[in-house]
Amino acid sequence: MLVDLIQQLFNGLVIGSIYTLVALGLTIIFGILGIAHFAHGSVAMFGGYLTFFFIQQFGIGLFPAMAVAMAVGALLGVVLERVAYHPVRNAPPINAFIIALGLTLIIEKANLLVFGVDQVIIPTGFDRVFNIGGVTLPELRVYILGIAAFLVVAMTILINRTWMGMAVRAVAQNRPAAILMGINVNTVSMFVFGLSSALGVAAGVLVGALFAVAPGVSGGLVVKGFAVLILGGLGSIPGAIIGGLVLGVSEAFASAFVSSAYKDVIAFLLMIGVLLIKPEGLMRRRSNR
C-alpha cells in the first residue's frame, strides 16, 4: 500500500512539474501584461513538433534540439507580442482575449498543416527503469523532474538576480512608476513573451517525450495551466510552482482513490473551491484589485 502511495506521488509530481512549466509561462505574461495567453499551449506543441523535426532531419541529440526549439519558440513569442497583442494594448481587455483565441486557432491549425495529423512521439532513448523497493522510477520521468526543476531555478534566478528581471518585477508591481523610472515597457513585454514561450516549448517537448505531441493536446495543457494559475494566484510565480505540483499529485491520487473518469473534474473542483474560499489564490495576499 505504501509502495503504491509513493508510486502515485511520484507519477503525480512528474505530471505536476510539466503543469508548473506551462503555468509559469502563463503567469508571468498575465502578471506583466494582463493577458490570458491561450495560444501558449499551441506554442508549446509547436516546439514539440520542431524538436522532433530537428532530431529526425538533422540527427542531432534531444538536448541540442530542445535548446534550438526553445530559442525559436522565444522568437515566435516575441513576434506574437509585436504583431498581435501590441496593437490592442490600450483597448479593453476583452480584445486581447479575443486575439488570444484567434492566435490559438492559427497556431494550432498551422501545426496541423506543417506537421500533419499523426501524433508524434519524441524519441529519447531513455528506456531504463530503476526499481527502489518496489517503486519503479522510469529514467525518462526522473529526467523530466530534473529538467523542470532546473528550468524553474534558472528562471527564478533570471527574475530575481538580473537587471532585466528587476525591470520585469518593477513593471508587474507598478506599471506607471516603472515607466517614470525610465523602464522601456516594450522591451519588457517582448522579453516576457520570449521567456514564457521558451518555457512553454520546454513543457511541450517533455509532453512529447513522455506522451505525444498531437492535435488536441494543447487545449488540455493550457486549461490545466490556467487551473494552476487560479489555484496559485494569477501572476504569482511561487503560486504557479506549488499549484502545478498540487494539481499533478491530486489528479494522480484522485484517479487512484476516487475515479479515473473524473480526475479532470478534480482540478476544476479545486479551482472552484479556491475561488469560493480565497479568490485571490493560495499564494497571494489579498490585494485591492
Added chain:
Amino acid sequence: MIRLVLIAAVAFGGIAFPYLLTSNYFIHLAILAIIWMIVAQGANVIQGYTGYVSIAQAGFMGIGAYSSALLNLNAGWPVWICMIVSPLITAAASLIAGYPSLRVKGHYFAIVTLALNMVIFIVLVNWIPVTGGEGGIAGIPAPESIRIADIEISFLSRVNYYYLVLAALGLVMLIIAALLRSRVGLVLQAIRQNETMAEAAGVACWRYKLFSFVFSASLAGFAGSLYAHYMSFLSPAPFSVDHSLNAILAVILGGSGTLAGPLVGAGLTVALPEILRIADSYRLIIYGVGLVIVVIFLPRGLVPWLSDLVRRAVRGRTGKPTEGR
C-alpha cells in the same frame, strides 16, 4: 426609416428562404445557423451588454439539449413541454454555477466559465448510464405534429422545422429587445460601462450580473433543446469549449452590444466553413486571421461598421444628418 425597411427585408428573407433555396442541405444549414443565432443572442446579453465574457455557452446549450432529450425519452414528457422546461433546468444549473463564478471579474471570470464548460463536457462524456457517453443518445423524436384547421404540421419535415426555429428566434429577439429597454437592461449596460460607478450609485451589481448570466445560459439551453429535437442524435462534441468560443466569435464578429450583430456573426460562423470548403485545411487559419484582423481594425464588429458606412453614405448624398439611430 431605413431601419424599419431593413428589418422588414430581413424578416421577409427569412420567411421566403425555403422557397428561394430548395436544396435540403441549405435548409439544414439555415436551421443550424438560426439555432446558433439564438445561442449568440444569449452570449451577447452577458458579453455585449454586461461586459463579462462567458466561455460556457456551449456547455449550457448541452445541458438544455440533454435535459430536453432525456425528459422526453426517459420520463415520456411531450417534446413541447421539454422545450419549455429545459431552459429552466439550464437556468437552475447556471444559477448554481454563476454564484461562485461571479465573485471574480475580467479574465478570472472568463477562465472560470471555461473550466465550467469543461466540467459540463466531462460529465456528458463520463456519466455514461445517463448520457450514453461519447456514443451519445440516438432516436430523439421531433416535436409532436400539430393540427391547425385540418392541416397536420409535422416537424419531421425540414421546412416546417425551419419555421419553428425561425419563430423561436423572433420570440427571443423580442424578449431581448424588451429587456434592453427595461430598467434591468439599463443597469446591465451601466455595469459594462463602469461597474465601480454603478456600484457607487447604489446598484447591487452582483444580482444583475447573475441575472444576466442566468438569462444568457437559459437561451443557450433553449437553443440546445431545439438542436436536440432537430438532429435526433446527441453526443458531447457540439458542447465543447471550442463551440463556446464560436459563440463568442459570432458576437465579436457581428458586433457586440447590437441586436443585429449576433445574427450576422452566427450566420457567418455557419456559412463561412461551407464557403471556404475548398480550402478546408486552411479554413480555421483564415478564421483565426480574420478574428485577429477584425479585433485590431474593426474592434466594434461588422454591423456597427457597416451601419456607420451606410449612415455616412446617406448623409453624403442628402447633405443633412439622418435622424436618431
Added chain:
Amino acid sequence: MNRLCMLAVTTALALLPQMATAAEKTLTVGVSDALSGGGAVYGEPQRRAINLAIEQINAGGGVHVGEDTYKLKTIEYDDKADPTEATNVARKLIDRDGVKFLMGYCCSASTGAVASIIGREDVIMLVGTAGARAITAAGNDNVFRTRPPGDYSGAAAGRFIASKGVKRLGVLATRDVALFTQYRDALIEAFEAEGGEVVALETFGGQDRDMSAQLTKLRGLEPDGYFISGYVEQVAFAYRQAYELGITAPRYGFSGGSAEQFLSVASSEALEGVWDLIAIEFNADALGDTAKAYAKAYEERWDAYPTPNSAFAYDQVYVLRDALEAAGTVELDDVKKALRNLAVPEETVLEYLPVDGKMFDPKGQAYISNGAFQFHNDKWDFVTKLPSDSAAYSAYFQTITK
C-alpha cells in the same frame, strides 16, 4: 446573368466526359472515415483500401450492371471518428452530393450515430471496422457490415484467457466506446463462467495517454494476468507504462493494429509477449494467397503495409460490385435484396463464415473467425484460432436490437 452563364458553362463541362463515353457511366460512392485524430489509424487505411479496390475494379473493366458498365469513384470526407461530425458528413453526402452508397466507417461511436438516422434515408450503408453491436442489431434494412460485433469475439477471448491458466485478471479498458465495452463485458462474463475472478475494472477516456495511475492501482492488487483494450495508440501507451511500472504478468489485449503502429509508441521490450485477441482481420500468415496478393497490391499503391483492419473496407467494395452485378440495376431495393442473398465474393481477403450459405445474415451482419496473435520480435505472430460459432451467435443476434 453572370451566374446563369457560369451555370451553363459548368453544366456543359460536367456533361462533356459523359458524352465522350456514352456507354460508360460513373457511380459515386461516399466515403466517411476518420482521416485525422485518434481514429485515423483505422480510417486512413480503410480509405486507402477502398481506393485500391476501386482502382482494381475500374482497371478490370468496371462494374457490369445490366446493359451498362459503371466506373466507380469516391467522394471522401473526414468524420474524425466523432458522432456529430459523422452525421454532418452523412447529411453532406446524401443531401448535397446525392450519393446512394456510403462506405468506410471505422469507428463505433461515429458509425453508431449515422446508423441511428440512416434507416429513414434512401441509401445503402456498408460498415467496415466499427464494431458496436447496435449498428446492425437495430435492424435497419439498408445497413450491412463486414466486421462482426465486439461481443462475438469477446466471449471467445474470455475463454481463451481462462484456458491459459489466469485466475485473477486486472482489466484496463476504454470507458465507453461500444465496441470495446461490449467486447469487455462478454469477455468478463465468459472468464468468470470459467471460474476466473476480475480483481478490478479500471478505465480511461478517449483523450488519455497517461494510464500510470490506473496501472499502479491494478499492480497493487497483484493480478496474475492483465487485459487491456482500446484504440491502438492508447493501448500502446498502456503497455509502455505497464513496462515502466515493472509489470511482468501476461498481458492480453484487444485493439487490432499493426506492429508498426504499436512500435511507434512503445519499445519492443515493452511489447514482447503481449497478446491481441481479435476477429482474424487481414494477416498474411493466417489467411492464404488472396491476403498475400492484397498486401502486395496495397504496398505497391500506398507504399505502406496494410493494417489488419483495412481488409474490412477492401472487401466492402467487392461486396458492392457483386451485389450490383447480381441485381442488374442500381435501384436500391434490388441491390438490398441482392446483398441479402449474396455469396461471399471471390476477391475478398477475409475468411467469412457464411450463415445459411449467405455472406450476410438477415440483419446484414457478416462473420469471420476469431484468433489469438502474440507480439514477438517486433511483429504479430498468428498463434491459434479461437473456437467461434457464427450460426449460433447469429441466431442470438436476431433476437436483440442493441
